[in-house]
Amino acid sequence: xxxxxxxxxxxxxxxxxxxxxxxxxxxxxxxSIIGTALAIFLIMVIVMLQEVxxxxxxxxxxxxRSLYSSALVARDFKELGSWSGAFGLYMxxxxxxxxxxxxxxxxxxxxxxxxxxxxxxxxxxxxxxxKGTDANFFxxxxxxxxxxxxxxxxxxxxxxxxxxxxxxxxRRLFHSINxxxxxxxxxxxxxKVCAVVRDVSTLTPVAYAQxxxxxxxxxxxxxxxxxxxxxxxxxxxPYAIVILARKTSDFPKIREEVMLNYxxxxxxxxxxxxxxxxxxRPYTQSFKxxxxxxxxxxxxxxxxxxxxVLILILLLVPAINLSSxxxxxxxxRVSEIGIRRAFGCSRREMIYNIIMENFIFTxxxxxxxxxxxxxxxxxxxxxxxxxxxxxxxxxxxxSLKVLLNPVIFLFTLLFCFILNLFSSSIPAxxxxxxxIVNAIGGVNH
Amino acid sequence: MYKKLFxxxxxxxxxxxxxxxxxxxxxxxxxxxVDFLYVNISVYFQPLGFDVSHCYNVNLKWLAKGDPKYIPSxxxxxxxxxxxxxxxxxxxxxEEVCISIYSYPYNPSNSWGELCFGKKGEIECNNVxxxxxxxxxxxxxxxxxxxxxxxxxxASIFASDPNGIIASDNCLPHKYHRxxxxxxxxxxxxxxxxxxxxxxxxxxYVPVRYxxxxxxxxxxxxxIHYDKGEYGSDTNVSLRVKDNMDVDFVNRIMKTADxxxxxxxxxxxxxxxxxxIRNENLKFKRLEIRNYSIGIAFLLLNIFLGLLGTFWFRLxxxxxxxxxxxxxxxxxxxxxxxxxxxxxxxLTIATIPAIIVDWNMAYAHLNAWMGGTxxxxxxxxxxxxxxxxxxxxxxxLGTWLPARKAMRIQPAEALHED
Numbered sequence: 001x002x003x004x005x006x007x008x009x010x011x012x013x014x015x016x017x018x019x020x021x022x023x024x025x026x027x028x029x030x031x032s033i034i035g036t037a038l039a040i041f042l043i044m045v046i047v048m049l050q051e052v053x054x055x056x057x058x059x060x061x062x063x064x065r066s067l068y069s070s071a072l073v074a075r076d077f078k079e080l081g082s083w084s085g086a087f088g089l090y091m092x093x094x095x096x097x098x099x100x101x102x103x104x105x106x107x108x109x110x111x112x113x114x115x116x117x118x119x120x121x122x123x124x125x126x127x128x129x130x131k132g133t134d135a136n137f138f139x140x141x142x143x144x145x146x147x148x149x150x151x152x153x154x155x156x157x158x159x160x161x162x163x164x165x166x167x168x169x170x171r172r173l174f175h176s177i178n179x180x181x182x183x184x185x186x187x188x189x190x191x192k193v194c195a196v197v198r199d200v201s202t203l204t205p206v207a208y209a210q211x212x213x214x215x216x217x218x219x220x221x222x223x224x225x226x227x228x229x230x231x232x233x234x235x236x237x238p239y240a241i242v243i244l245a246r247k248t249s250d251f252p253k254i255r256e257e258v259m260l261n262y263x264x265x266x267x268x269x270x271x272x273x274x275x276x277x278x279x280x281r282p283y284t285q286s287f288k289x290x291x292x293x294x295x296x297x298x299x300x301x302x303x304x305x306x307x308x309v310l311i312l313i314l315l316l317v318p319a320i321n322l323s324s325x326x327x328x329x330x331x332x333r334v335s336e337i338g339i340r341r342a343f344g345c346s347r348r349e350m351i352y353n354i355i356m357e358n359f360i361f362t363x364x365x366x367x368x369x370x371x372x373x374x375x376x377x378x379x380x381x382x383x384x385x386x387x388x389x390x391x392x393x394x395x396x397x398x399s400l401k402v403l404l405n406p407v408i409f410l411f412t413l414l415f416c417f418i419l420n421l422f423s424s425s426i427p428a429x430x431x432x433x434x435x436i437v438n439a440i441g442g443v444n445h
Numbered sequence: 446m447y448k449k450l451f452x453x454x455x456x457x458x459x460x461x462x463x464x465x466x467x468x469x470x471x472x473x474x475x476x477x478x479v480d481f482l483y484v485n486i487s488v489y490f491q492p493l494g495f496d497v498s499h500c501y502n503v504n505l506k507w508l509a510k511g512d513p514k515y516i517p518s519x520x521x522x523x524x525x526x527x528x529x530x531x532x533x534x535x536x537x538x539x540e541e542v543c544i545s546i547y548s549y550p551y552n553p554s555n556s557w558g559e560l561c562f563g564k565k566g567e568i569e570c571n572n573v574x575x576x577x578x579x580x581x582x583x584x585x586x587x588x589x590x591x592x593x594x595x596x597x598x599x600a601s602i603f604a605s606d607p608n609g610i611i612a613s614d615n616c617l618p619h620k621y622h623r624x625x626x627x628x629x630x631x632x633x634x635x636x637x638x639x640x641x642x643x644x645x646x647x648x649x650y651v652p653v654r655y656x657x658x659x660x661x662x663x664x665x666x667x668x669i670h671y672d673k674g675e676y677g678s679d680t681n682v683s684l685r686v687k688d689n690m691d692v693d694f695v696n697r698i699m700k701t702a703d704x705x706x707x708x709x710x711x712x713x714x715x716x717x718x719x720x721x722i723r724n725e726n727l728k729f730k731r732l733e734i735r736n737y738s739i740g741i742a743f744l745l746l747n748i749f750l751g752l753l754g755t756f757w758f759r760l761x762x763x764x765x766x767x768x769x770x771x772x773x774x775x776x777x778x779x780x781x782x783x784x785x786x787x788x789x790x791x792l793t794i795a796t797i798p799a800i801i802v803d804w805n806m807a808y809a810h811l812n813a814w815m816g817g818t819x820x821x822x823x824x825x826x827x828x829x830x831x832x833x834x835x836x837x838x839x840x841x842l843g844t845w846l847p848a849r850k851a852m853r854i855q856p857a858e859a860l861h862e863d
Contacts, residue, residue, distance in 0.1 A: 027846075031754045035747060042743060081558075114504045114714055127715060159511045188712055189512045219509040219710075220678060313474060317744065320467040321751035324460075328758040386732060 017357045018364070021329060028325050033365040039318040040369030040415060043311055045384075047411050048377055048403065050307075052203055052385065053289035057402050060204040060285075061142040065248050067282035068206065069096060069258075070110050070240035074232045077273045086110035088237030090224035091276075095261045096241045101253045103246045106136035108206070109215055110240035115393060116187045118211065120173045128169055129208070129393050130186060132215025132238075138164075140244045141207040148180035148195030155194075156214040162194040164212040170196045186211065201397040203385055206242055210394060215239070232274050243282055251284070258282060315419050322423035326358060330431040338436050347432040354428035359420045366416035374403050450787060464755055465795040468836065471744050472792075472799040476832045477812055478741045483828050484813040485734060491661045494613075494653030495550050496587040497719035499540075499691045502549065503533070503682040503706075506714040519709030522676040528708045529682065538690035538697075541584040542682065545671060548576035549683050550586060551656055551719070551726035560616055560667050561634040569620050570637050573612070574655065574664070577671040580604040583611075583650075585685045591626050591649040602648045603668065609647040612667040625649045644669075656723075658730040662816045694718075745839050752843030756784060760851040765860060772856040784848040788840040796833055803829065 022029045056063050072091060073084045087095070092107055099105055109132040119125035138150035143164075151162045163184065170177050170193070173184060177196045184191055191213060200208050215221055220238060222228075229235055245254060259278065266275045283291065291298045330337075341350065377384045378400060385396035454461055508515045519525070526544055533542045547554045556577075561570040576582075583599040590599050591614045603611055610633060614625050621628065625646070632643035654664045671680075686694050695716050698706075702713040760767070767780055806812060807820040815824065 025757075027757055028754050031750045031757075035750045038743065038746065042739070114506070116506075117714060161511070187506050187714055188508060188514065217509055217511060219507040221509065314743070317467075317471060317474070317747050320463075320470065321747055321754065324463050324467075324751070325754045325758075327463075328754075386728075 014357050014360050018360050021357075021361065024332065025329060028329065032322055032325050032361070033368070035318045035321050036362055036365035036416075036419065037369035037372065039314055039419065040366040040412065041373050043314050043415050044370050044373040044408065044412060045376075046307070046311065046314075048373060048408065049385070050289070051405065051407060052398060052402060054286050055402060055405055055407070057201070057204050057398075059141040059143045059200060059207045062140065062244055063285040065245045066140070066285060067102075067243040067245065067251065067254060068241070068285070068288050069243075069282040070288075071281070072236055073277045073279050074235060074274050075277055076232065077275070082277065083232045083236070085236035087239045087241065088224060088229075088235050089222065089239060090226070090229060091235045091265070092237070092239045092241060094265055095258065095276075096243070096282075098261070099243065099254060099257050101245070101250050101257060102243045104136045104139045104244045106134055106140045106242050106244075107215070107239050108133040108137055108242065109218070109238050111238070112209065112392070116211065118169065118173065118184060118186055120182065120184045123173050125185075126172065127393060128210040130211040130213065131209030132218045132221075133212050134215065137212070137242075140242055143200070143207070144198035146177050146196045146198060148193070150195050150212075151214055156216050159214065159216045161189065161191045161217055162214070163191040164195045164197060165193055166197055166199045166210045168199050169210050186213070189217070191217075199397070200394065202392045202394045203396045203398060206240075208392065208394060226268070229269075229272065231272065235276070241282070255282070311415070315415065315422060319419055319422035322362075322419075323426055326424050327427040327430065330354065330427050333431075334434055337431055337434050341432075341434065341436045350432040351425075351428045354431060355420065355424050358424040358428075359417065362416045362420040362423075363413075366412055366419075370408070370412045374400075377403050450783065450790070454787065454790060460755075460759070461791055464751075465791050467751060468748070468792050468795040469799050469802075471748055472796060472832055472836060473802050473806070475741065475744050475835065476799070476803045476828055477806065478737050478744070479832050479835070480807075480812045480824075480828045481737050482734065482741070483824065483831070484815040485658060485730070487824075488660050488815060489657045491654065492651075493657065494588065494651050494661075497550055497723065499686045499688055500585060500719040501684055501686065501694065502717050502719070502722060503529075503684065503713055504715045504717065505529075505678075505680075505682065505711055507678065508710040508712070516709050522678075522680070523673045525708045525711045526676050526680060526682070529706065529711065532706060532708075533682070533684055536698075538686055538694065540685045540687045541581050542684040543579050543581035543585045544676070544680060544682055545576065545578040545582055546675070546680050548578050548582070548668075549681055549722075550653075551722050553726065555655075559636060560612065560665075561637050562617060562628065562631070563620075565640075568634075568637060569617050571616060571618070571665060573616055574666040576666055576668045577675075578668050579671055582668065582683075585683055588650045588653060591651050594648060594650075599648055599650060603670075606645060606647055607670050608644055610644045610667050610669055611648045611650060612646060613652040613665055614649050615652045616665045616667065618665075656726055656730075658727065660815055741835075745835060748836055748839040749843045752788060752840055753846060756788070756844045756847040757850075760784065760847045763851075764854060767851055768854050768856040768858075768860050771854065772860070777852040780854075781848045781852050784844045784851065785841055788844050789837055792833070792836055792840055796829075800829055 054063065060066075070086065071084050072087045073082050075082050087107075087110075089107075096105055096107075112129045112131055115127040116130035117125045118128045118130075135151055135153040135156045143150070146167060148164075150164050151160065155162055163186065165173075165179075165184070167177055170179055173179070174182060179193050179196060182193050184193060200210075202208050215238075224234075243254060245251060258281070262276055262278045269275055287298075287300060290300070290303050337350065341347075345353075377398065381396050381398050385398065387396075510517075530542045530544060533539055547556050556575045557572055558575050559570045560573045561568050563569050580600040580603040582588075583596045583603065587596045588599060589596070594602070599611060603609065612625060612633070616625055617628075626649045629646050629648060631646055633646055634640060634643060636642070650668075652661055652664055653666055654661050695718065698716050699713070702716075706713045770780065771777075804820070804825070807825065810819045812819050815821070
C-alpha cells in the first residue's frame with residue numbers, strides 16, 4: 001500500500017499518516033502516547049506551579065506592577081551572622097513610608113502565626129486567619145466586595161474596631177452576607193463588620209486572610225520614635241510592605257528612593273553598632289515567588305538553571321524511548337520512503353516530513369498531558385498546590401482562568417516541539433539516508 | 446543457549462547500544478533519587494532524643510490598649526506568665542509546664558550561636574542550637590542525661606545554677622568526640638574572645654535532633670536559662686499532659702480557658718498538640734520526599750514503556766528465528782526467559798559505567814549528605830544495588846508482555862510467512 005503525497009493539503013496527509021501509525025502498531029503507539037503525555041504532564045505541573053505564583057490572580061491582580069519588602073535584615077558590626085524578621089513600625093515608615101514615585105504604599109501584618117477566635121452572639125466560636133492591615137491595602141489589592149466598604153485612613157488613625165470578613169466567615173457566623181454593622185468578637189475584642197468580600201485563595205499569600213482589621217487596633221501596635229531603636233531587636237516588628245507602582249518602568253526610580261532611605265537610616269544607626277542590609281529589596285513578584293530564605297543571597301539565574309536542567313531531564317528520558325520507537329516504525333516504511341526518494345523528494349524534504357508527522361503525534365499526546373494537568377490542578381488543588389511553611393486555614397483555590405492562561409498553552413507547544421525534535425531528528429535523518437535501490441528492492445527487510 | 450545470547454547481543458550491538466545508553470542515563474538519575482530517599486529514610490530512624498507525646502503548646506494573646514476590657518496596670522509579662530504556669534500546673538490532668546523561647550521541638554524559629562571551650566590558643570568553638578528554657582523543659586520533653594540522668598534529675602541540676610548550661614554530648618566533636626561528660630563542671634563561653642562571660646557546664650544530655658529528618662551527626666544543642674526579664678509576646682508555654690489523661694485535652698482546656706486561664710490582659714487563644722506542630726514542621730521534607738518519589742516513578746515508568754516498545758519490535762522481527770528455535774525443541778518457557786535474561790544482561794553491562802558516573806557524582810558532593818559525607822561504602826553499595834533491582838524489575842515487567850506473545854508463536858505459521 002503506497003500513498004502518494006503529491007496532494008496540496010499536506011496537513012490532512014499528516015493526520016492520515018498519524019492514524020496509519022496507530023492502526024499499524026497499536027501497542028507501540030499507545031506506549032508512545034502514554035510516555036509523551038506523562039512527560040508533558042509533569043513538565044506542565046512544574047510550569048503551572050510557577051505560573052500560579054506569578055500571573056495576575058485576584059485579588060493580587062496587579063502583580064506585574066507591584067514590589068514587595070517583607071523582611072528586614074540587620075547585621076551587627078562585631079558578630080558574624082545576621083538577624084532577620086519583619087519590619088518594626090518605625091523602621092518600616094522610615095524606609096518605605098515617604099516614597100513619592102509609587103501610586104500607593106501599604107503596610108500589613110507579615111505573618112499570621114496564630115489564628116484568632118471568632119464568634120458572634122449565638123454562634124460557636126471558631127478559628128480564622130486574621131490579618132492586620134492599613135487602609136491602603138484595599139487600594140493595592142482587588143478584593144471583590146459583596147457588601148459594605150473597607151475601612152479608610154481615618155478609621156485606621158482613630159483605631160476604629162471594624163473588620164472586613166470573608167464570605168465563608170460571614171456565613172458561618174450569621175448565615176448571610178448582608179451583615180454590615182453586625183458585631184463580632186475577635187480574640188475577646190468587639191469589632192463591627194464593615195464589609196464582606198469573596199473568599200481569598202491562599203495562593204495569593206500577601207492578600208490572603210479570612211478577616212482583615214486595622215493593625216492600629218492590635219495589641220502589639222506601638223508608635224515608635226528614634227529613641228525606641230536601641231538595638232537590632234527593636235528595629236524588627238510584625239509588618240511588611242507592598243508597593244503599587246504606576247507603571248513597571250517606575251521600578252528603578254522606586255528602588256533608588258528606597259536605597260537612599262536605607263543609606264540615611266544606616267548613617268543614623270552607626271552609633272548603635274549595626275546596619276541594615278537591603279539585600280536588593282523591594283522584590284518583584286517573580287523574584288519573591290521563588291526566593292527561599294529571607295537573609296541569604298539568591299540568584300534568579302541559578303534558579304532558572306536548575307529548573308531548566310530538571311525540564312531537560314524530563315524531556316530527554318522519554319525522548320530516548322520515543323526515538324527508538326520512531327526508528328522501528330520508520331523501518332516499516334522503508335519501501336515507501338524509497339519510492340518517494342526515487343520520485344525526487346529530497347533528503348531535506350524527507351526529514352522535514354517525518355518530523356512534522358511526528359510533531360502532530362507528539363502534539364496530540366501533549367494535549368492529553370496538559371488536560372490531565374489542568375484537571376488535576378483544578379479538582380485536586382489542595383494536594384497540587386500544597387506548600388510547606390503555610391499553616392493557613394483557607395484553601396489554595398484556583399480558577400480555570402488562572403490555570404489556562406495563554407502562557408500555559410505556549411509552553412505546552414514549546415515543550416512538545418522540543419520533545420519531538422529530540423525524539424524524531426535522528427530517526428528521520430537515518431531514514432532519509434536510505435539507499436533507494438535497496439529500499440525498493442526490499443533488501444532491508 | 447545462553448552462550449549464543451552473548452553472541453546475539455554483540456551482533457545486534459547497534460540496537461543494544463541505544464537501549465544500553467538509555468539504561469545508563471536512567472540508572473544514573475535513578476541512583477541520585479534513590480540515594481536521597483535512602484539517606485532520608487535512614488536518618489528518620491535515628492534516635493530522636495526527645496519525646497513530644499502528650500505535649501501541647503498554649504498560644505497566648507493580649508488585649509489591645511483601646512479595648513474596653515483592657516487593664517492598664519497589668520503590663521508585666523513575668524507576673525502574667527508565672528501566674529498562668531501556676532494555674533496550668535494545678536490542673537489534675539497536667540503533669541508539667543515549662544516556659545521557653547524559640548526552643549520547643551519542631552519550632553519554625555530557632556537561634557544558633559557559638560559554644561566555645563578551652564584555654565587561650567586551643568579554644569574549640571562550634572555552632573550549636575541555643576535553647577532558652579526553664580528547668581521544667583527537661584521534664585516536659587524528656588531529655589535524657591548522657592550519664593543516665595532522668596529528666597527530673599536534669600531539671601534539678603539545671604535549676605541549681607541560674608548561670609549554668611547543659612549541653613548535648615556531641616557539642617565539641619573534634620577534640621571531645623562524644624566525651625563532653627568529662628568537661629562537666631568546667632566553664633564554657635558563647636563567643637571566642639569573650640572570656641568574661643563564663644557558664645559552667647552542669648551536665649550533659651544525650652544528643653537531641655531538631656526533627657526526624659535532621660541528621661544526628663550535626664545536631665548539637667545547648668540549653669540556657671531563659672531570663673525572666675526577657676519574657677514577651679513571643680514567649681512559649683508548653684505542657685505535658687499525664688499519659689492516662691490525654692483524652693480530648695484541647696476541647697476540655699479551651700472550655701475552661703475563658704474562666705480559669707485569663708491573667709490580666711493575657712488570654713489563651715488556642716492550644717495545639719505537638720502532633721500537629723510536628724506535622725507542620727515535617728511538611729517541607731514530606732513534600733520533598735513526595736516529589737523525589739514521583740521522579741523515581743517517572744523514571745521507572747519510562748523504562749517500563751521503553752522496554753515494552755523495544756522488545757515488542759525486537760521479538761516481532763525475530764519471529765522466524767524464535768519459530769525455528771521452537772521447532773528444534775526449545776520450550777515456551779525458554780523463549781520467555783531468554784528475552785528477560787537479554788534485558789538483564791544489557792542492564793548489568795550498562796551498570797558498570799553507571800557506577801563510575803555515580804561514584805564521581807558522590808565524590809563531587811552532588812548528592813545528599815549523611816554522617817558528614819556523601820560517599821560511604823555501605824550506603825553506596827546499597828543504593829547501587831537497589832537501583833539495579835528497581836530497573837531489573839521494570840525490565841522483567843516490560844519484557845513480559847512481548848515475551849508472552851513470542852511464546853505463543855506457532856513455528857509452522859511463522860516460518861511459512863517468511
